[in-house]
Amino acid sequence: MLRLYNVSKVYQNNVTALDNINLHVRKGDFLFLVGPSGAGKTTLARLIFREELPTRGQIIFNGKNVVRMRPGEVPFHRRKIGMVFQDFRLLPLKNVYENVSFALEVTGAPSKEIKRRVPEVLKLVGLEGKAKMFPHQLSGGEQQRVCVARALVNNPLLLIADEPTGNLDPDTSWDLMKLFQRINEQGTTIIMATHAWDIVDAMKRRVVALSRGRIVRDEEGGAYSYGA
């Protein structure tokens, strides 16, 4: 459902962030994107999300060419992808419920659907009791779960998480991974960029290792260690 063909990204300052990437992500995959800092993990996520355009190559998502997409199609493309960030990016003046329902509001969803769907995802991430609380009243793990709930509320085909455990302690990180596993079992494809080698090693999922913008390894049930 996601294919990258010979994708390269050279930023204006002549930094080659990605160099001839070929990647096929199947529906239901749980894929770890690993590699040293500056390897191009975030850049890859940005290209898939169409935050940036590749310098060369094509990206096909859900049967559509992301590179040739008209600007008007981009929002609808993004609604099919849920994004989870290291720094959560929640709205501080909205409570948990509102932060999640906002994702549906901006797509113009009817209020009946919002009222049905938001409690559903809050329950899924285990925050049903904290709907009225504001982000600053939550722990980091809870904030990250709000972010996941917001990414999921649209029923996306793909969840992209860029270092989602970067700001979490080990226990909380594991809680989040259990949540991801549950979500993945319900059929959502997940791409997660991470430096958390213990998580990657324990999960035994597909691992794609990047180094200096190239894919250096792509294996099922892989481990974190790269380069050696």
Added chain:
Amino acid sequence: MGLNAVRYYFREAFASMRRNGWLSLASVGTVTVSLIILGCSLLLVLNANKLAAALEGMLEINVFLVDDLDREKIRQLNEQIKFLPGVAEVEFISREDALKKMQQSIGADKLEGLDYNPLPDAFRVKTRDPQQVPQVAGEIARLAGVEEVRYGQGLVEKLLAITRAIRIAGWVVMILLGGAAVFLISTTIRVSVFSRRKEINIMKYLGATNWFIRFPFLLEGMFLGLAGAFLAAVTVFYGYVLTVREINTLMPFLPIVSQFGEVLPVFACVVGLGLLIGAAGSALSVRRFLNV
């Protein structure tokens, strides 16, 4: 566009105006001042035009005759004038009638010491078109038996020139202030966009369309413009009502535009322009600062 989205637009627009309270107030104030000036100059022009039309209607030529013309000569002159091109109406006023009228208007007692009639026989001539007055007057002056010709030289021209000056000055001031109002509204919207850039960024991540993101800002600008226009309309309306009342008691002979239907276009103009200023101001900022 669902009902939910519409509710969202309005909620966001109002929340934003509350957040930028002082700046919002300043832009509303500028819109108000510029539209008050527009309204006043439009009303002035409207009234000057009406006054000009009334004066044109009253404009006539007074023809004074040499003393002691006989009745036959006066009759002949009357005919000659009547058949001049452009003449609409000729009325003979004998020196006796003229004196009687003068006694009536000034008061008979003031003319008591006068033991003879100093007034000449006269014709009062009206032209079909006020612009023909100077030419017709010139031709009458050449006729035998005419002593002097008098008319309100240049009065209409002066009035029309004043009208034009008011109109131009009104436009210049309006455009300058209108430009300032557009600028202030666009600044307000820019601040509003800036203070919400995080939220806008998140909205883009959540798949909001560009119009969904822009619309509350456009709405905010239009509300600011409309609020200014409304204040200006109310101010000008009450000011005008008071002015009309004052003039009607002090100078009842002045023709004043006071029919509601006649001044309505002025207020429609004020409100419409307020909306336009608001929309232009916010469109400017939304285009330049919302690269979505």
